[in-house]
Amino acid sequence: MADHLTAKILKEHLLSGRLEPGEEIAIRIDQTLTQDATGTMAYLQFEGMGVPRIRTELSVSYIDHNTLQAGFENADDHRYLQTAAARFGAYFSRPGNGICHQVHLERFGVPGKTLLGSDSHTPTGGGLGMLAIGAGGLDVAVAMAGGPFHLNVPKVLRVELTGTLPPWVGAKDIILELLRRLTVRGGVGRIIEYGGPGTAQLTVPQRATIANMGAELGATGSLFPSDGETRRFLASQGREQSFRELLPDPDASYDDKIILDLGRLEPLAACPHSPDAVKTIREIGPLQVDQIAIGSCTNSSFQDLLLTARILEGRLVHPRVSLVIAPGSRQVLLMLAQCGALGKLIAAGARILEPACGPCIGMGQAPPSGAISLRTFNRNFQGRCGTTDASVYLTGPAAAAVSALRGRLTDPREEGAFPTLPPAAVIIDDGMIIPPPAEGGGIEIIRGPNIRPLPLNDSLPEQLSLKVLLKAGDHITTDQIMPAGAKILPLRSNIPAISEYVFAPLDRSFARRAREAGTGLVVGGINYGQGSSREHAALAPMYLGIKAVLAKSFARIHHTNLVNFGIIPLLFESPADYERLQRDDILLLEKVPEQLEQGRVNLTNRTRGYRFAAVHRLSQRQLRIIRAGGLLNLMRAEKGQ
Ligand code: MIC
Ligand code: SF4
Numbered sequence: 090m091a092d093h094l095t096a097k098i099l100k101e102h103l104l105s106g107r108l109e110p111g112e113e114i115a116i117r118i119d120q121t122l123t124q125d126a127t128g129t130m131a132y133l134q135f136e137g138m139g140v141p142r143i144r145t146e147l148s149v150s151y152i153d154h155n156t157l158q159a160g161f162e163n164a165d166d167h168r169y170l171q172t173a174a175a176r177f178g179a180y181f182s183r184p185g186n187g188i189c190h191q192v193h194l195e196r197f198g199v200p201g202k203t204l205l206g207s208d209s210h211t212p213t214g215g216g217l218g219m220l221a222i223g224a225g226g227l228d229v230a231v232a233m234a235g236g237p238f239h240l241n242v243p244k245v246l247r248v249e250l251t252g253t254l255p256p257w258v259g260a261k262d263i264i265l266e267l268l269r270r271l272t273v274r275g276g277v278g279r280i281i282e283y284g285g286p287g288t289a290q291l292t293v294p295q296r297a298t299i300a301n302m303g304a305e306l307g308a309t310g311s312l313f314p315s316d317g318e319t320r321r322f323l324a325s326q327g328r329e330q331s332f333r334e335l336l337p338d339p340d341a342s343y344d345d346k347i348i349l350d351l352g353r354l355e356p357l358a359a360c361p362h363s364p365d366a367v368k369t370i371r372e373i374g375p376l377q378v379d380q381i382a383i384g385s386c387t388n389s390s391f392q393d394l395l396l397t398a399r400i401l402e403g404r405l406v407h408p409r410v411s412l413v414i415a416p417g418s419r420q421v422l423l424m425l426a427q428c429g430a431l432g433k434l435i436a437a438g439a440r441i442l443e444p445a446c447g448p449c450i451g452m453g454q455a456p457p458s459g460a461i462s463l464r465t466f467n468r469n470f471q472g473r474c475g476t477t478d479a480s481v482y483l484t485g486p487a488a489a490a491v492s493a494l495r496g497r498l499t500d501p502r503e504e505g506a507f508p509t510l511p512p513a514a515v516i517i518d519d520g521m522i523i524p525p526p527a528e529g530g531g532i533e534i535i536r537g538p539n540i541r542p543l544p545l546n547d548s549l550p551e552q553l554s555l556k557v558l559l560k561a562g563d564h565i566t567t568d569q570i571m572p573a574g575a576k577i578l579p580l581r582s583n584i585p586a587i588s589e590y591v592f593a594p595l596d597r598s599f600a601r602r603a604r605e606a607g608t609g610l611v612v613g614g615i616n617y618g619q620g621s622s623r624e625h626a627a628l629a630p631m632y633l634g635i636k637a638v639l640a641k642s643f644a645r646i647h648h649t650n651l652v653n654f655g656i657i658p659l660l661f662e663s664p665a666d667y668e669r670l671q672r673d674d675i676l677l678l679e680k681v682p683e684q685l686e687q688g689r690v691n692l693t694n695r696t697r698g699y700r701f702a703a704v705h706r707l708s709q710r711q712l713r714i715i716r717a718g719g720l721l722n723l724m725r726a727e728k729g730q
Contacts, residue, residue: 091338094312095245095280098220098335102203104237110244110344111278113708115237119202120147121229123179124189126154126450126573127207127623129166129582131226132173133543135233137721141177141530144235148179149197149522151189155578156445157452162579165537169582171523176532177233178525186521187418187444190214190386194297195420196519199331200315205232209304209622209646210386210467216297217322218315218335220280223304225624225650227720239710243280243309244344250287252352256507257500260295261388261465261485264302265357266349269367273564274616276308277645279344283313284337287351293322294390301387302467305364307619307644325515356500358463359483362471363564369500370488376498379460381412381489384442385449388465389417391424391513393486398430399508400490400501401437407496413454415442423516439493451475451574463498465489468620470568472594475575540582544632546655546718549685553636553678554695555610558603559592560672563614567647569594570618571626581625588629603633612670613640618647627654631719637678639703641667652711655719657681659690659703666701670694682716 092100099108099116106114121143123131128150135143150170155163167184174181182192189206190213198204200218204211207226214221224238232238248267267275281303283296291299296313303311313319315335323332358373360366383389383397394416406412414434416422422444425431435441448454449466455475456462462474462481469481484492487501526532561569571587572594580587592599592611603609611630617640618626627650637657641664651658661667674696684690690703707715717723 091340091342093245093337093341093343094218094282094314094335095220095243098201098203101201108242110242112242113239113710114242115239116203118145118205118232118238120197120204121145121232122149122151122189122193122204122206122208122211123226123229124154124208125152125166125170126578126581127226128170129540130543130624131207131230132170134227134230134721135177137543138230138234138724140234143178143233145233147197148233149182149193150174150179151182151192152184153188153445154450154452156184156443157575159575160579161537162539165539166582168535169537169540172532172534175526176529176534178529180525181523183521183523185419185443187420188386188389188446190301191389191417191421194293195326195418196522200319200333200335205229205238207622209620210301212303212308212310213297213301213386215300215303215311216293216313218313218319220310220312222310223622223646225622225646225653227624227653228649240309241278243278246279246281247343247346248281248283249285249346249348250283250351251285251348252287252350253290254351254354257487257502258354258356259485259487260291260298262354262357263349263351264299265359265367266354268302268305268359268365271306272365273305273363273619274307276303276306279308281306281308281311282337282343283311288314289316289318291318292392293319294392298387302364305467307616309645327517356485356488356502358488358498359469361480361482362469364468364483370484370498371500373498376461378410378463378492378496378498380456380462381410381493382448382454382462382464382466383486383489384415384417384447385466386417387467388486389415389421391421392510393465394421394425395430395510396508397486397490398425398433399510400487400504401439401494402433404437404494406438406493409496410493411440412438412493413440413442413448415447416444418444419521420516420518423518424513427516428511428513448474450578452578453575463489463492470566470620472572473568539579541585544584545722546631548718548722549655549682549716551681553608553681555608555636555676555678556606557612557670557672557674557676558606558609559596559599560612560670561595561614564616564619565613566620567618567623567626568620571623571629584629584632587625588632591629591633600633603635606634608634608636610637610639610676611635612667613638614667615641617643619644622646624650624653627651627656631656652707652714653720655715655717655722657685657705657715659705662702662704685712685715
């Protein structure tokens with residue numbers, strides 16, 4: 090049978106289940122990555138599993154999110170993660186070494202392998218032909234312990250790239266165009282495979298930019314073929330031995346197909362407050378800009394920053410604009426320094442940040458009140474930058490650099506001729522990556538006072554009486570459920586403390602009301618829980634007594650995270666019932682385990698006196714998890730603990 094790339098990799102890793110779209114399968118995971126904002130919890134969970142040594146081929150623990158050390162919390166978590174990596178056998182990428190996805194692409198990614206990461210942008214590795222998937226920390230901990238990863242077999246969308254990219258149009262414009270066409274839910278339940286004659290002109294970092302933002306489409310993953318360009322990239326990183334050609338069979342058939350003529354693209358921007366609110370920069374017009382941020386796991390490669398330096402060279406940033414640049418990795422920063430581009434950036438007035446996520450997750454550089462911030466990042470959800478009333482636009486680095494000079498959003502084609510970019514030798518320096526010792530048993534794990542024990546849920550009761558604590562709309566993001574930013578992120582290993590902020594951007598009284606109610610339910614619209622992989626968006630509500638979320642549809646990772654912590658993800662059988670429900674209504678669910686087993690749950694609205702039905706998309710395995718009150722409870726029960 091003719092196979093696409095997804096089928097080839099899935100077949101090589103299939104442990105159980107049938108490769109039919111929608112079926113739940115289990116696959117073997119070759120590599121994992123964690124980062125510090127999700128990793129502390131993942132390693133605490135791994136410790137709880139009692140497995141002495143990580144069982145994947147390779148696991149890397151990165152420090153890149155919580156790098157602002159305004160108190161002891163983040164530094165303590167870093168020390169915990171460093172000692173845990175040594176003890177259990179993971180590579181440790183030290184603070185300052187770069188953003189997990191960029192470093193993983195450069196130093197560890199291997200075509201044809203599976204990578205599971207506790208970060209939603211893990212699919213960046215798809216730029217190298219890896220099946221790279223984002224998941225909650227608990228799923229990654231299970232994979233580190235040698236367990237399988239479960240997923241529903243995705244459908245495969247083929248994006249046929251034709252034509253040649255015009256000057257000043259880049260990888261970001263390709264993925265923004267797809268977001269414009271498909272929206273933030275267009276990729277749900279799908280893997281996006283890129284191919285066609287236009288593919289060869291894209292470098293691996295460009296492919297990685299596109300694969301990275303497949304997360305914004307809601308896709309399970311994105312895959313590029315592993316071809317001559319992949320080999321060249323791996324060779325430049327001194328890793329040609331990791332190359333393996335991986336192409337789809339020419340007569341493979343796909344569930345869906347779209348054609349993208351690169352020659353017809355022009356510079357694009359995503360407007361506030363969603364990555365799919367895409368327009369051409371010409372259409373938006375010359376908006377006055379206050380802040381420009383270049384970096385993040387989407388656009389922080391050497392090529393992106395070299396282009397930025399060439400544009401800024403010999404000129405000065407506009408007086409109104411604060412320009413911040415965060416290189417994706419220490420390798421990128423070293424190369425910029427060596428070729429002289431760093432000096433040009435500094436001379437032009439750029440504020441150089443350490444290679445880390447930084448402003449992308451609100452770790453500093455919050456723009457001023459009411460500001461317009463232009464960012465080369467992947468998400469522009471309201472408030473994510475740290476300033477609630479700021480407006481964030483997403484563009485590629487060329488538009489960002491040109492706009493920084495002019496103080497207004499500018500189509501980079503106004504600059505005239507596209508600059509030539511000199512080739513530069515890749516600097517390979519893994520000095521800030523600590524390999525695990527051969528034997529870690531004797532290593533003491535150091536825990537700071539901010540690291541609190543992981544709370545567990547109760548097993549599923551027969552009957553639930555739940556107060557509707559919040560009625561939310563469509564496309565609720567995990568940034569709204571469990572916000573990040575410099576103030577809240579340091580509490581990621583302290584669930585009682587972080588739970589105070591659940592739904593804070595929507596309703597500051599949520600945590601108090603949840604505590605008063607004891608148990609509760611949240612109502613959502615379509616694509617509930619889009620965005621990040623943070624399991625805290627399930628774990629902290631669980632701590633506050635949330636037993637179920639009733640929505641019109643769910644984002645993939647968040648749906649799994651809810652199940653993992655024993656929160657029932659229910660779907661409205663009839664969308665009209667969404668309209669009737671009001672905040673503070675009391676809902677009664679009887680014979681819950683039995684009804685869940687039947688796939689349909691009757692609910693009684695005791696406040697308004699009517700009955701309605703909800704359904705679910707839980708597999709038998711997931712139903713067992715829900716009954717146990719979460720995956721950790723189930724694992725303990727199965728081990729007889
Ligand atoms: C994000 O971009 O939102 C994050 C921060 O990287 C998250 C992970 C987290 O919340 O720690 C993600 O994308 O999964
Ligand atoms: Fe970091 Fe931003 Fe990428 Fe998330 S999206 S991993 S916060 S750079």
